[in-house]
Amino acid sequence: MSQFATLDWAIVILYLLGSAAIGIWSRRYVKNMSDFVVAGRSLKSHLGIATMIGTELGLVTVMFAAQKGFTGGFAAFHIALSAGVVCLVVGWSGFIVVPLRRMEIMTIPEFYERRFGRGVRILGGLILALSGILNMGMFLKAGSIFVVEVTGLEENTIKWVMTALLTLVLFYTILGGMFSIVLTDYVQFVVLSVGLIVTTLFALNELGWEHIVKGVESLKGEGGFDPIASGEFGTDYVIWMVFGGLVSCAIWQTAVMRACSAHSAEDVKRIYTWSSIGFLVRFLIPNFIGLCALVYFADNPDLFSEDPEGTGVTSLHAMPRFLGILLPSGLLGLVAAGMLAAFMSTHDSYLLCWSSVLTQDVIAPLGGDRMSTGSRLKLTRLLIFVIGIFLLVWSLWYDLGQDLWDYMLITGAIYFTGAFALLVAGLYWKGASRVGAYLALVVGLSAVLGLKPIQGAVQKILGVELEWDSEIIGISTVAASSLVMVLGSLAFPDRRDPGAEDEAARMEVTT
């Protein structure tokens, strides 16, 4: 069924080897922690835009966005539009990201410590790592589904593909990684941009615009076009997506790192303004490919159906299976190689990010920062390995029970609902206090109730029927975190010593 051939395997292997070689070669330029984490704060606009889009446009993004297009039709485009418009507004205004760049911080927990103290950094770092690790919990499964469907491998090989991918990523990260490579991000940007545009044109040519519109209309009705009228979405979901757009570009650690890598505050604004089209397109094009898959498989029901005879095939499988059928050999190999390289890079960056946060922001501060650089590196490598094993177990065991995008937003919400309150209050309100920050972080943890298996467990314990949509949980948690931040700060303001006064004054000047 898939057109994946020997030529495509050759392209994939050569591309991955080339990316790894570039990554290892570029390590020679890394001299210190600033080079390592934020590329010496020397990214100019063009490269900044390429790496921002290269990082955020990964295989998992394409998978979950395509799934939304498959399940929601054209109405899913509102997710893309929200992300693009919000990123544009952040670019114009510099909201959150410009003050963070001016403070010259490298991680969000570092901001927590400078604004609220060490304890907040440790708690915030722990929550950030927990949320981040859960958030990437489905990466392996999504990557494996992509490989199996695009190449036409047997469905029962998925566990072995997951293990092979994880081994490859761990080897790459521990041996040569340790650096989110600007150069490979750039190459990925070029390959994926061309690949996505060409794939869209192929899909349009194969199905025709009129046929796609008619197909979605017959399958979904008005709800396939209007997000408010859609049974899949609705007003609260649209509001949640607008907030999700803000989080993706201005609060999520990996995006903030890009802002902090910029050469100047003006570059931050320029990068965000131009990257807005990237944030729009990274959802829009996969959404469109997903809805093309929906129409194509409706025309050819013998080629795809969800969970036939308990095989576990879901809407997540549709887009890669469609690509395997649609694209000719050669182009298929190039697109698959670009996607896999993006998968490796995202995995590598995330593994490094969360293990570093645990080492630098949680374990080292708990030990009074007496840990040597060598010990920190050893611990970080050990944590990368441990997180890798956890991810394999989690991918095999966890029953998703909801769309991948909704899972990712809600696991991210464990961190970003509290982080939103801390960042906005910490940057723009002098009265924000340590107690308010602790309360907001703790309340943010309740976002975990948006996960379907957690709801199932709570349902069993309480013996009541619960059916909470993730967007309702998410919006409620944001509101509750912000409220306790304000109330906690008003009820328990910080007692300022002269040193703290200086720091507060300095921050006011910089923001």
Added chain:
Amino acid sequence: MIESWATFWGWVLGASLVIFAVISVVVTIGGFRDIRTLLAKAADNEENSPEGNEE
């Protein structure tokens, strides 16, 4: 109503594809130049940095 939505989403998709294609070309060329500058600067730093300065 469906027709209006379809037209709207069609324009969003078309315009985004065109803008993204243009940006991709500009960023690809400009990014290549930025990489050359970045590596040249890093190589200078490597030559000028005293030994033992690594963290």
